[in-house]
Amino acid sequence: MTTYVGKPVRRVEDHRFITGRGRYVDDIKLPGMVYAYIVRSPYAHAKILSIDTSQASTAPGVIAVLTGKDLEADGIGGLPCGWQVNFRDGTQMKEPRHPVIAVDKVRHVGEPVAVIIAETREQAKDAAELLTIEYEELPAVVDPQKAVEDGAPLVHDDAPRNLAFDWEIGDKAKTEAAFQEADRIVELELENQRLVPNAIEPRAAIGDYNPGTDHTTLYTTSQNPHLIRLLLCAFVMGLPEHKVRVVSPDVGGGFGSKIFHYNEEVIVTWAARKLKRPVKWTAERSESFLSDRHGRDHRTKVQLALKNDGTFLGLKVRTYANLGAYLSTFAPAIPTYLYGTLLQGVYTTPAIYCEVYGVFTHTVPVDAYRGAGRPEATYLLERIVDLAARELNMDPADIRKKNFIPPFDGIEQPGYQTQVALQYDSGNYEAALNRLLEMANYSEWRRKQQELRSQGRYIGLGLATYIEACGIAPSAVVGALGARAGLYDSATVRVHPTGKVSVYVGVHAHGQGHETTFAQIVADKLGIALEDVEIVHGDTAEIPFGMGTYGSRSLAVGGSAMVRALDKILEKATKIAAHLLEAPESDLEFREGRWYVKGTEKSISFPEVALAAYVPHNYPPDLEPGLEAESFYDPKNFTFPFGAHLAIVEVDPETGEVKLLDYYAVDDFGNIVNPLVVEGQVHGGIVQGVGQALYEEARYDENGQLLTGTFLEYAMPRADEFPMFKVDHTVTPCPHNPLGAKGAGETGTIAATAAVANAVADALQPFGVKHVPMPMTPQRVWTAIQASQQVS
Amino acid sequence: MGVPIKVTVNGRQYEAEVDPRMLLVHFLRDVLDLTGTHVGCDTSSCGACTVILNGKAVKSCTLLAVQADGAEILTVEGLEQNGKLHPIQEGFREEHGLQCGFCTPGMIMTAYDLLQRNPNPSEAEIRHALEGNFCRCTGYQNIVKAIQYAAAKMSS
Numbered sequence: 001m002t003t004y005v006g007k008p009v010r011r012v013e014d015h016r017f018i019t020g021r022g023r024y025v026d027d028i029k030l031p032g033m034v035y036a037y038i039v040r041s042p043y044a045h046a047k048i049l050s051i052d053t054s055q056a057s058t059a060p061g062v063i064a065v066l067t068g069k070d071l072e073a074d075g076i077g078g079l080p081c082g083w084q085v086n087f088r089d090g091t092q093m094k095e096p097r098h099p100v101i102a103v104d105k106v107r108h109v110g111e112p113v114a115v116i117i118a119e120t121r122e123q124a125k126d127a128a129e130l131l132t133i134e135y136e137e138l139p140a141v142v143d144p145q146k147a148v149e150d151g152a153p154l155v156h157d158d159a160p161r162n163l164a165f166d167w168e169i170g171d172k173a174k175t176e177a178a179f180q181e182a183d184r185i186v187e188l189e190l191e192n193q194r195l196v197p198n199a200i201e202p203r204a205a206i207g208d209y210n211p212g213t214d215h216t217t218l219y220t221t222s223q224n225p226h227l228i229r230l231l232l233c234a235f236v237m238g239l240p241e242h243k244v245r246v247v248s249p250d251v252g253g254g255f256g257s258k259i260f261h262y263n264e265e266v267i268v269t270w271a272a273r274k275l276k277r278p279v280k281w282t283a284e285r286s287e288s289f290l291s292d293r294h295g296r297d298h299r300t301k302v303q304l305a306l307k308n309d310g311t312f313l314g315l316k317v318r319t320y321a322n323l324g325a326y327l328s329t330f331a332p333a334i335p336t337y338l339y340g341t342l343l344q345g346v347y348t349t350p351a352i353y354c355e356v357y358g359v360f361t362h363t364v365p366v367d368a369y370r371g372a373g374r375p376e377a378t379y380l381l382e383r384i385v386d387l388a389a390r391e392l393n394m395d396p397a398d399i400r401k402k403n404f405i406p407p408f409d410g411i412e413q414p415g416y417q418t419q420v421a422l423q424y425d426s427g428n429y430e431a432a433l434n435r436l437l438e439m440a441n442y443s444e445w446r447r448k449q450q451e452l453r454s455q456g457r458y459i460g461l462g463l464a465t466y467i468e469a470c471g472i473a474p475s476a477v478v479g480a481l482g483a484r485a486g487l488y489d490s491a492t493v494r495v496h497p498t499g500k501v502s503v504y505v506g507v508h509a510h511g512q513g514h515e516t517t518f519a520q521i522v523a524d525k526l527g528i529a530l531e532d533v534e535i536v537h538g539d540t541a542e543i544p545f546g547m548g549t550y551g552s553r554s555l556a557v558g559g560s561a562m563v564r565a566l567d568k569i570l571e572k573a574t575k576i577a578a579h580l581l582e583a584p585e586s587d588l589e590f591r592e593g594r595w596y597v598k599g600t601e602k603s604i605s606f607p608e609v610a611l612a613a614y615v616p617h618n619y620p621p622d623l624e625p626g627l628e629a630e631s632f633y634d635p636k637n638f639t640f641p642f643g644a645h646l647a648i649v650e651v652d653p654e655t656g657e658v659k660l661l662d663y664y665a666v667d668d669f670g671n672i673v674n675p676l677v678v679e680g681q682v683h684g685g686i687v688q689g690v691g692q693a694l695y696e697e698a699r700y701d702e703n704g705q706l707l708t709g710t711f712l713e714y715a716m717p718r719a720d721e722f723p724m725f726k727v728d729h730t731v732t733p734c735p736h737n738p739l740g741a742k743g744a745g746e747t748g749t750i751a752a753t754a755a756v757a758n759a760v761a762d763a764l765q766p767f768g769v770k771h772v773p774m775p776m777t778p779q780r781v782w783t784a785i786q787a788s789q790q791v792s
Numbered sequence: 793m794g795v796p797i798k799v800t801v802n803g804r805q806y807e808a809e810v811d812p813r814m815l816l817v818h819f820l821r822d823v824l825d826l827t828g829t830h831v832g833c834d835t836s837s838c839g840a841c842t843v844i845l846n847g848k849a850v851k852s853c854t855l856l857a858v859q860a861d862g863a864e865i866l867t868v869e870g871l872e873q874n875g876k877l878h879p880i881q882e883g884f885r886e887e888h889g890l891q892c893g894f895c896t897p898g899m900i901m902t903a904y905d906l907l908q909r910n911p912n913p914s915e916a917e918i919r920h921a922l923e924g925n926f927c928r929c930t931g932y933q934n935i936v937k938a939i940q941y942a943a944a945k946m947s948s
Contacts, residue, residue, distance in 0.1 A: 010885055017893030018881040018900065020828020020868035027827035122811070200832045200840055200928050201894040252830070252894025253928050285833035511892030511929045676888045683931030684891065711837035711926070719922035719932040724915070748931070 004520035004530055008676035012530070013515040022250040025204040025219050030278040033206070034063055036268055037124035038281065039114040039131055040290060041106035044140035044362035044704020045153060048104055051114060052132040059130050061123030064275060066115045066267075068101035076100060076270055079261055080235040084482040085165045085332035085358065093165045096156035096360075098326035100236070100266045106135070107155055107325035108363050109704055110290025112263050117271055117279060140704035144320040144359035145299050155325055155360035164323055164358040165332060169340040169420050175353035178314030182305035186388045192376045193774050194297035194322065194698040195691075196714055197369045199510075201252020202283035203292060205265050207272030215243050218269050222248040223258045223508050224548020227485075229540050231261040231329070232269065248538040251510035255688070256368035257292045258510065259550050260329040264291075289709045294698055295369020297322035298335065302380045310392055310399045314351040315343060317380065323358050324365035331367045332358060337481050338373030338469065338551075344418035345381045346429040346467050346642060347403040352419040362704040368550060370688055371749040374468040382464045382754035386761060387770060395446075396463045396758065397437060404429045404465075410735030415637070422469060424640045425734050425742075432666045432730050433465055436644040439728055440664040445648060453766060459661065460763025462647040464754035470743030471556030471639035471734075488634035489553070490545050491562035493569050495627035497614035499528065499607025503565075504536045506546015507558035512745065513677040514554060518562060520673055521739070525566045526606055527593025544630060552641070552743030555673065556734065561633035563738045568629035573609045576627075579620040580604050580612055639734045639742035643667035645751035647690075647759040653767065656782030658694055658760055663725045665751065670734040670742035678744045682727050685748015691717040692749070693756035697775050715775070764788075797861040801826065802870025810857045816850075817841040819857035820867060828868040828897045832926065839925030842898035842905075843867045849905030851924070868897035871904070879945040880904055880938070889938030891929030899925050903939045911947055913939070 016022050053065040079098040086093050101112045114131055118124035139153040146152055147162040155162055179185060206219040216239060222228050225246040233241040251258060264281050271279040283291065298319050305314040321335030340354040389399040405416050410426035417423050436442075442461070449459050472478070475486030492504040503522055509515060519533040536542055546558070570590065577595035578585040581604055588595045596603040612619060613627040648662040665682055672678050695715035699707045708714040733740030753774070760776050761769065768788040772781055794809030801824060808823055820826045820843070829852060832840035841852040844866035871878040880903050883889065890896040899922070906913060906921040913921070918939050919932070927935060 008888075011888065013893075014885040014890060017890055017896050018868075018877070018884050019872050020826070020897050022828070022893045024827075024830070024894065026831070027821075029822075029825075122813070198926075198928060199892070199894075200838060200926055201830070201892065202832065250893065252832075253892040255928065282831075285835065285838075513891070680888050680891055680930055680934060683933045684927075684929045685931070687931035688928070710835045711833050712835050716837075716926050716928075718926070719936065720916070720919040722919075722932060724933060724936075725931070 002524045005524045005673050009516055009520055009530065009674055011513050011516040012519065013513065024201055024250045024252055025206060025221050026282045028206055028219055030206065030208055033278040033280055034117050034119055035121040035124050036271060036279050036281040037116045037128050038112050038264065038267070039116065039128050041102065041109055041111045041113050043106055043135055043137050044109050045138040046106050046135040047138065048102060048106060048113065049134040049136055055130040056116060056127040059123065059127035061119040062116060062127045063119065064117045065131065066271060068099055068103035071101050071270060072103060074270065075238065076266060077236050079263065080231055081327040081331065082329045082484050083333040084484060085167055085336050087165050088168055093332060094156065094159040094163065095327055096158060100263045109706055110364060115267055115271065117275065140362035142361050142363050142700040142702065142704050144322040144361055147359045147361050148320065148357060155362055159360055162360040164327060164360055166355065166357050167336045168355045170353040171351060171419065172353045175314045175316055175351040178351040179305040179316070182313050183308040184391065185303055185305050186384055186391055187301065187303040188384055188387060188771060189301045190380060190383065190771065191773055192296045192298040192300065192379055194366070195295045195369055195696050196289055196698045197255045197257035197292060197295055198716060199253030199255055199257055202285055202288045203258065203262065203264065204282040205268045206278055206280045207268035208278040209273045209276060211276050215245065216269060216273060217245045217247065218265060219247045219249065220265050221251050221258050223254040223510060223550055225508065225538055225540050226506060226546045227548055228261055228265060232265065236266050237269065245541045248508055254510045255370040256295065256372055256550060259548065260293050260367055286710050289706060289714065290364060293328045293367040294324065294364050295366060296376060297366050298376050300380055302384050304384045304388055306388055308392065310394050310402045312347055312349040312403045315349050317343060317354040319356045321356055321358050322361050322363065322366055324361060324363045326365050328365040328367035331365060333483065334368050334373045339377050341420045341422050342374050342377035342467065342469060343381065343420050346405055346427070346465050348405055349419065354420070363700055370685065371746045372551065374746065375750045375753055378464060378466045378750050379754045379757065383757060383771065386758045390765065397433065397442065400433060400463065400465050401430055407431065409732065423637065424467065425637055425736055426732050427640060427642055428730065428732050429465060429642055432642060432668050433644040435728060435730055436646055436664055436666040439666065439726060440646045442646065457650065458653060458763045458766065459648060459650045460759040460761065462649070462755040462757065462759025462762055463644065464751040464758065465644045466751045467640055467642040468746060468750050469638040470552035470641055471635055472551035472553050473635065474637055475634050486634065487547055488632050489547050489558040489561050490630065490632045491558060491565045492544055492630040493562065493565040493628065495569060495610045497611050499532065499610040501526065501528065501533045502536055503533065503562060504543040505558050505562060506543055507549045507554040508537050509549065512549065512554060513674065517555065517673045517677055518559060521559060521562065522566060527591065528606055552745035555739060555741045556639045556737055556743050557633060557635055559739050559741060560635065560737045561631045564631035564633055565629045568631065569627060573627060575620055575623055576609045576612050577604050580609065580618065636736045639670065641667065641669050641742040641744065641747060643747055643751060645755040647752065647755040649756060649759040649763055651760060651763040651781060653785055656778035656785065658776055658781060660690060660722060660756065662723055665725060665727045666730060667747050668730045668732050669744040670732060671740035672729065673741065679727050681744045682748050683725055685746060686725055686752045687717045687722060689749040689752025690756050692753045693774055693776060695775050795858050797858055799860050799863055799865055801865045802867060812856065812858055814857045815853055816855040816857050816860050817852040820852060826867050826869050830894055830897060832895065837926070839902060840895050840898040842901040842925065844901055844904060849902050868900055871900065880942040882945065883938035883941035887934045887937040887941050889930060889935045895925060895927045899927065899935055903942065906939065907943055907946060912943055
């Protein structure tokens, strides 16, 4: 029996947000605070010949004009990369210096070149106009396939062919053999276009230094303040970690883009220490477009070998992954270990081979964006599966069912060992699809499709059955794969003398609702009221350590750490209760917040025990006072949520416009703590996924200018483009963590893009169109129809 | 050179001298410390800065503070009355109409404007009214429901 877990508890954090009392970084005003404006490169590739700061330095209100040379003179290092992916032949990954402020050369539009610090934001910006920077423009390359060609401009002199690494996974010989035996091979070349994450809160950072105590505080819009502190102290600035505090207060969405250690975090920290005044920087949206790490950007060829009955025999994938100009914090892991390892999907394909080229280009660095590798894997898999179904004249649902991995719970039946390194924890893929088909009344939609076609209307049904790896990550596994950090998480449970509870978690909420969902678990576990629990996150001064929130890891990893800490609390509290009740522990029973002596009415409450722990007049002699416990939880495996989504679209062949008519999702996240919060995650992910399919694209011209650099050119999904989604769940618990939870943050972006792409292709089947590149804008759809008509 | 302005914000009168180029949103945030109104873009696209000015929703990043001279402004901080949430605020909480909360004040003020003009909007009308407000978290669905909740509550 639970009071809170599993229930749609309304969020406790909402009150501050709906009354305008959230506290985001840009809301913070410190005494004596000054403002940084960052002058950024207008060129994708250029030598910096000179920077003349004389006029800017004397402009009204200007306190300092700082350049990359000043930064280097102060011994500040480059930004580190947290993951190493080597070349197939064992050569070490090319890891060129990633300067905080460019010194001799700029390598993408938007790279910081100088910083102006002034009393007001406007004065800093005005002074930037007075800065004279001489550049010598050099040729640029933006396309990862062109970047590896002979003679392409080099982004870094020490990275030949612009390769950071090349990487492979799977069994090449076995896959080649499977292709030899196949009845047919279906293939597709596709692009998973570059996206800009665009959290609605632009990034911001404030550096603050107290020369009296030598303490430095960085307020930053980060998903992982401890990681930022570690990187900042140990790798970039050489600061003593115990004198540095990093605070991520309310953060307005992240979607991966706020994981990474950014140039501006170093700049404000360095400048604040130098000037001995708090220094604030807040991105303007156009700066976000040019400096937030982008996502996706793959060019891929995929081939599926299969039998004529639809049985998959082998899969081959070759991908050029655009990494941008520098290696961002997690960048090498995204197109490799979070991508190639997911190519098994939910299918029994017995042979898989994938090779990936990680390529530098003169573009903004690319890193994790909601889903991070897994949407790319799912898009290509689900597209090729649909194409195969079409060639064989099978229904897309049937070809999937034919190839699904059979159900396994990870307890009675072992985990499923894939061809690409991972072992899935538990899954029941067909159950999710069946539930989806039933909920959506799939066969009725098929009937309707035929009927409408005869009236000249073209609707399409698009399925995506996906799997993802979440709960990153078992440290030993990811360490073996090149991660330079462990990826456990921590929680500290502090019971106050009155029985109220504060929990300090190493994961960070920036929309996920931890303050509610984590409190639900605590309240149930300790049998206390929800309002007696506070979840504290986002401040390295309060929380011992943590790896932060990304990869849908918070509940599965951070929540598991919290459950373990709660177990320790209960273990100690039970000893105290036994002493106070004068009964052996084995005679006690804990329910609804009280310890009972079994078979009697004699009992004691949780707050009474808490008080005894802090006022230990009558106390077990061999026990320390106090009631606080900490746990560091390193998961045994990843978690593997899965599900099935169905998009219904209508395409107007005259205009090429795609309208999303209906959308159904059945996801399996394992056990669910708060269905309201989980559904919210699903809705948001679907819209982002549909955004990639239909609207969004970060497009560069050949000179490396970002053509979609504001919200006027970059099409964000809007409210009036969507129907009400129908969402349901199946529940296959995770067998290896104490909550049985798998994670729910990314499924929408993983499944929806592929589902919509499949739906559009399905709608256009009568026109002979096999594939429309993303985003499937009216122009692209119309062009695809025209091109296909001309062929036929 | 400051220009004197007088504005009423959330029922309270303010007099200030402002830089002629200061945006209304910066006046609200930096001068009056009303940080509930947010800045999410520089192209008047995202709607995070939406406030009610003389009864109508405006994007406060699109107006200069001097243009607001003599105006009556309502921001998200002014909605709660005597510790009681406005039905729109309540709707956002009840229907889980927010996640990170950053777009929320703008969404709420846009909803306020809509429900003033159209107390019983259809789903399509709500979605149309939200066109100028971006949310990256919720997928809009629960924002629509939040506004439906508020409409029902306000008309009962």
